[in-house]
Amino acid sequence: FVGHVALYGFKSPPNAGQLYGATKLHLGAPFLESEKGQALASIRHVLAANGFYHASVDAEVQYDPRTQQSDIAFDIHPGKRARFEMPAIIGHPEYPVQNIVDATHWKRLYGLLGWQEVTESRIREGLDNVRKLYQKRDLLRARVALLGLQYHGDSNTVAPSISVQPGPKILVRITGAHIASGQLKQLVPVFQELSVDRDLLIEGQRNIEQYLQSRGYFSAAVSFGEPLTTERTTTVTYRVDSGGRHKFVLLGITGSTYFPESTIRERLYEVPAEFPRFPYGRFSTLYLQQDIQTIKNLYASNGFRNANITYRIQDDFQGVRDHLAVFIHIDEGPQTLVSSLSIEGVPTEEIAALRPMLAAAAGQPLSDITIASDRDNLLNYYYGRGYLNASFEYSTEPANKPYRVMLRYLLRPGPRKYVRDVLISGLQTTRRKLVLDRIELRKGEPISLAEETDSQRRLYDLGIFARVNTALQNPDGDEDSKYVLYDIDEAKHYSINVGAGAQIARIGGSVTTLDNPAGTTGFSPRVAFGITRDNFLGLGQMVGLQTAASTIEQHATLTYFIPQFVSNEKLSLTTTMLISNSNDVRTFTAHRREISVQLGNRLSRAYTIQYRLVFRNVTESNLKINQLLVPLLSQPESVGLAEFSFIQDKRDDPTDAHRGIYTSADIGYAAGFLGSQTEFGRMLLRNSTYHGFHHDFVLARSTQFGVIARTGGRPSIPLAERLYSGGSTSIRAFPDFQAGPRDLVTGFPLGGNALLINNTELRFPLYGDNLNGVLFHDAGNVYGSITDFSPRFRQTNLQDFNYMVQDVGFGIRYRTPIGPVRVDLSFSPDAPRFFGLKGTLQQYLNGTAISTVQKINAFQFHISLGQAF
DSSP: OEEEEEEESOOSSSOHHHHHHHHTOOTTSOOOHHHHHHHHHHHHHHHHHTTOTTOEEEEEEEEETTTTEEEEEEEEEOOOOOEEOOOEEEEOOOSOHHHHHHHHTOBSGGGTTOBOBOOHHHHHHHHHHHHHHHHTTTOTTOEEEEEEEEEETTTTEEEEEEEEEOOOEEEEEEESSOOOHHHHHHHOTHHHHTOOOHHHHHHHHHHHHHHHHTTTOTTOEEEEOOOEEOSSEEEEEEEEEOOOOOEEEEEEEESOOSSOHHHHHTTOSOBOOBTTTBTTOBOOHHHHHHHHHHHHHHHHTTTOTTOEEEEEEESSGGGOTTEEEEEEEEEOOOOOEEEEEEEESSOHHHHHHHGGGOSOOTTSBOOHHHHHHHHHHHHHHHHTTTOTTOEEEEEEEEOSSTTEEEEEEEEEOOOOOEEEEEEEEOOSSSOHHHHHTTOOOOTTSBOOHHHHHHHHHHHHHTSOEEEEEEEESSTTSOOSEEEEEEEEEEOOSEEEEEEEEEEEEEOOSOSSBOSOTTOOEEEEEEEEEEEEEEEETTTTEEEEEEEEEESSEEEEEEEEEEESGGGOTTEEEEEEEEEEEEOSSTTOEEEEEEEEEEEEEEOSSSEEEEEEEEEEEEEEESOSSOTTTSGGGGSOEEEEEEEEEEEEEOOSOTTSOSSEEEEEEEEEEEOGGGTOSEEEEEEEEEEEEEEEETTTEEEEEEEEEEEEEEEEESSSOOGGGSBOOOSTTSOTTSSTTOOSOBOTTTOOBOOBSEEEEEEEEEEEEEETTTEEEEEEEEEEEEESSGGGOOOOOSOOSTTOOOSOEEEEEEEEEEOOTTOOEEEEEEEOTTOOEEEEEESBHHHHHHTOOEEEEEEOOSEEEEEEESOOO
């Protein structure tokens, strides 16, 4: 039987998946010697199609007489890949040959660097590019075909032969409405199918009507005549009678007694006009038909098998011209209920164990969806207990009451299959125990298909395997015991990432000047480099080095990560070493050296706890406050922290939540016996809630509370350990890390020992489905201590920072696959004012810097990715 299939020596392309597919050898299937020759021929063919014309392929089969497994190793010597040479263009191209050759992109840098290497994808893309060349001139019927590849062994080059027949131009015109040419090409399938026939034209007619109706032209009618054909041109003209723009103002639903009207409405795609998201509403006849079917399916799934849904469209509703109303009437009809449910084909003692997993029961609606769910549950129950050929049938019979049926489930478990043994193949550096610990199937136990696939998932979750294939040996055989096979391909052990970007924000001045302690708009370029070694020592563990450098921060992080710690998929252990120079808090440059160990425990999908030990040493330089006046703040500080975190995450979408709750609690203590020169406790709590209502409106709220309390050691909390806030994810009245107490002379932020912030957002659809708006209000601040907290909303003097700063604003969110792009503009009527200096640090120390009154700008602008919270 087919065991591990190994491929050695190949160069991509073709990739491993293409070569595996070419062998047509399936894990666990019977293996015939003739299949080896077929696999060799197929591999050579795939290699030749990718330019390897001198490839040699050998195969070696190792038989295991004990297990009857055959491991096949293909040793590939691809040789040098061929390159393109000048193709032969056959036919009547109409374009200059050189234009066609340039369109293929088979030349490197327009021929200055010679020709590209031959690959199958490059050949296909080259032909597609030639077709696009003709399509730009409306020659949609152009026929571009590869006639052959002429290989020249002496030069190791390939000359493609391309047949080109331009055909007539196909022109698609539209009268009576304006539709952009790009949009028209998407609506009329002639451009995709590259042909003209009546079916395609009718489909285009429907698409144009649908497009116009979706934009308020609900009575739009589209027609077309016979294509006008000449020797060189075929012209198709669509004629549009838009009928004027309508406004869909009302969707009425009557007749529903079983379901609340809100339950039906939330399933419908049609939406009456609402400003500004849908100024004319969302309506078309196609949408209406889809919604009617949705309502029918809803009723059918709840036993209303004869529900009848009708609708009526009324124009000029209530005498207002071009106002459209749709009335949907539901005739529910009788509800068919299950009078009794019987289970047959299995022992009586098993029936009691089966019933709790069934949705169908006496008194419940008769539903095909419910029956299908019961079928899946029952079959999975038996598949998980070794009955691999279990089958399910059902039937209904009328009961002695009208609209009542007797439901009958018939199960045929079939013979039971057992695990003969678990065979693992393909491991190179991975330790066998690592794999065995994640496979739950054991010798002599019934075969469980659920456990087989769950074990496969657990292996994939390690993140170190490119492919985990599982199968039964001889799956169609009659043996009572079967080998369970796991064939594994290890992923590449090393990965490298390189990135570049920039930060545009109110970053601040240089490290030597005292101007603008609140920051000015700045530009900070950023580069990043990382290298990761996966499956370190064959243990499924990861070692990674990540570095980044910008004008305000440079750091290097070395991480050792152990997933599924002690073979428990809920535990993970992370050890991190960090070296960082950071100037994001502009008061000082922090030089941080840190090592931390974190044990993560994922209790469930919603709950996670983390335990951490952190040891760090921080020194400050470029201090923007007089270190002679406050020498403790400029001294090096060593901190040893024991921390505990609790996380509750019940959001429906962490990147763009519409409902749910998020809570986190971080508690830490810097103890003397852990090496802390200052002993203190720190707690940071956060709670966020999300309430959805009325067509994608969301009321979101987040509250943060933090406190630091010194218990011993030095008399002051070090600058780098204090709480800092302000910016796009906290109080948008401030630039990043600018909230809270400030140095009374220079105006630079000092951080604080207490924090209270509340954010409230009303998120609402703005236009269409992807553009949303946000109205927000932020209130809070960082305080010198918890006793300094004040609910005041006004600053009493230029030395008062212990008040609650507020801001209001408007933001835009544009939905993307990786989360919303966020733009926020905030206004704060009570932004803090403070004393600052104009001059350099040396002038400050000499006493010649000029004192000025400065202020946080009342308007702040933030651009980021993801919601604020």
